Amino acid sequence: MREQLTRRLPYRKDSEYLITAIGALPGAFCLDSGLTRYPQGRFDILTALPSATVNVNRNTSDGTTRLYKRHYGESDWQALTGTDWRQLVEELLAAHQPAAAxxxxxxxxxxxxGLLGALAYSADQTTISGWRADHDDPLAQxxxxxxETHIGLYEWAVIVDHEKQQTTLFFLSRCPSAIRDRIEQCLSDLEQSISRPQFSLLxxxxxxxxxxxYQQAFTRLNHWIQAGDxxxxxxxxxxxxxxxxxxxxxxxxxxxxxQSPFSGxxxxxxxxxxxxxxxxFLSVNDRQVTTQPIKGTRRRHPNAADDESARLALRDSDKDQAENLMIVDLMxxxxxxxxxxxxVKTPELFAVHSFTHVHHLISTVTGELPAGISPLALLQHCFPGGSITGAPKIRAMQIISELEQRPRSFYCGSLFYLDHNGNFDSSICIRTLVCADDMVYCWGGGGVVADSDCDTEYQECHDKVTALMHSLEARGAD
Incomplete structure (x- = not known):
């Protein structure tokens, strides 16, 4: 049995060939970190064809939510009573517990x-009015x-370990044969040349x-900050x-x-x-919790001296450190x-981490999850992350919902996994785009405090997504 459980596939440093094949399948979920030199970028977790899927949709007229579930091979979604998606998926995880072997x-x-999921920024927002459908803006609609919540139960995956330079395919014993057969066929096609799918902006x-x-929204926000909201x-x-x-x-x-370490x-x-x-966002390993909020950004420069100057300016910025500390305290x-x-400890405070396009100020907060508390309960309690809401969190979220003209969707939400061993990790979906119908959406944002400058913050919103937009605009169709 175990000999059939796992199989080694050829290792390549760039997992594009695997993402191209697996990402084309229904329900694909590709957590991808292989192109980064960042320490957390060790594994890629690639899968598709979930054995069961759970969605939460919100009624755009009255704000109520509804749970839906569908098993593999079914064409229709089953509407469920209740609104507790966490209880539903934890029961699903327990019901599909693999054999000890x-x-x-x-x-x-x-x-x-186990579970892989995506939460939109507005998921679980029961105390926040949130956005209502603006019928004058079909894109917002x-x-x-x-x-708002999309979670799948997966009983197979390809794991790429870039430290050991190994690629492992596994199927749990109870994985449906129809899924297994389709994946085997998909992976057999890897022997052939697979071209990158075409995409172009109109x-x-x-x-x-x-x-x-933006200036008007910034002014209103500044008034709330000055008033102490x-x-x-x-x-x-x-x-x-x-x-x-x-x-x-x-x-x-x-x-x-x-080349970001928490891509997906x-x-x-x-x-x-x-x-x-x-x-x-949050990770749990052996009950040890880690969160790594980002607050503080500088654009990178091609000239080494200019780039080092930007890095040092971020490191020594009292304003950025103060903003970062607010979020550390919140977390x-x-x-x-x-x-x-x-x-709860803070082993790393105000560390500068350099990525391909920006330098970020990142702190690390840790803690121990008590026995009997699930990682998903922790996720729900802390969601959404403080680095993309503000402090205090609830009032900041109320203000955000009044000021921003379009819903954030999965931007500032989270991608996560929770496996049968209790391993849990999650990201905050910044630098994130959403494609729906024939439109692609992206967002950029920044933390505003009492001494923030409007034009500087406006430029930061652009800086954070300019590289993404230009990459898609510059090359046309593949």
């Missing part, structure tokens, strides 16, 4: 089968109609709001363009230039999520309400 054989892998990206719109709020703006072709082609192009491509029934995120507070009393 399977777990033992896969113990060395970061993922041995289209985003509101996408699922026009350049345009902003959803003008400079004047919040200390910081993340103000974002959206961009969009029409496209033709396959979103997977866009993701494969973007990952070559972005997700194919849902109605949208594709293209995340080039550098930011870990310490969030973890402190769930983790073992006294276990």
């Amino acid at each position: 399977d777990i033992e054989a896969l113990a060395g892998l970061p993922f041995c089968g 289209a985003l509101l109609e996408l699922p 026009h350049a990206f345009t902003a959803a709001s003008s400079h004047l719109d 919040c200390y910081q709020a993340n103000l974002a703006m959206g961009f969009q363009a029409g496209f033709r072709g396959e979103p997977l082609g866009a993701y494969l192009r973007l990952r070559q230039t972005s 491509f997700v194919r849902t029934e109605t949208a594709s999520i293209l995340s080039l995120s550098p930011e870990r 310490r507070n969030d973890l402190g309400k769930v983790c073992v009393t006294g276990s």
